[in-house]
Amino acid sequence: TQLLEQSPQFLSIQEGENLTVYCNSSSVFSSLQWYRQEPGEGPVLLVTVVTGGEVKKLKRLTFQFGDARKDSSLHITAAQPGDTGLYLCAGTNAGGTSYGKLTFGQGTILTVHP
């Protein structure tokens, strides 16, 4: 069974601070995605990374996929209250037939105070 360990579980910061969320596994994933989920809504895709060592930037968000495709990080610069939400990493299986089944981490609940 492939597992994704996400940390920290909770993060409470002030507006303008930087933060990093980590997603680690002992297993290799063929791709890794980051989602953001707001209360009462389903997860919304932020980014997909597929190549080891890949770095993607989305405005103030920077995503990195580890060289061995076992870990990933999400860095937010100058956090804003609108960034508040549940952040989820999710991987798809490497090898065999993959139909896009997602294995999720436990999530990081981010609160950004004005």
Added chain:
Amino acid sequence: GAGVSQSPRYKVAKRGQDVALRCDPISGHVSLFWYQQALGQGPEFLTYFQNEAQLDKSGLPSDRFFAERPEGSVSTLKIQRTQQEDSAVYLCASSPEGGRRGTEAFFGQGTRLTVV
């Protein structure tokens, strides 16, 4: 439709009652997934359909859980004889293709089931 639609949004069931949760995926999407999300946790995979074929049901927690997608579009997740541990948000997701790494999954808003 514009997105994945799930109904009902909220369901309160008495322990032992049967429930049926509906998912309308994005029109034309081949893949459909059901996930279960406990409060404050990440979603966990339940089952997968490619068109009308249920190719993976390894995540269904017991034989009280049953899912179908008879015409390859709308799907229903049925839970028989509900128990308190079934209380969770049930998410449906669809994606346009039958299987390729990194394919985006579009999620519905979920159905929050509370068993009392």
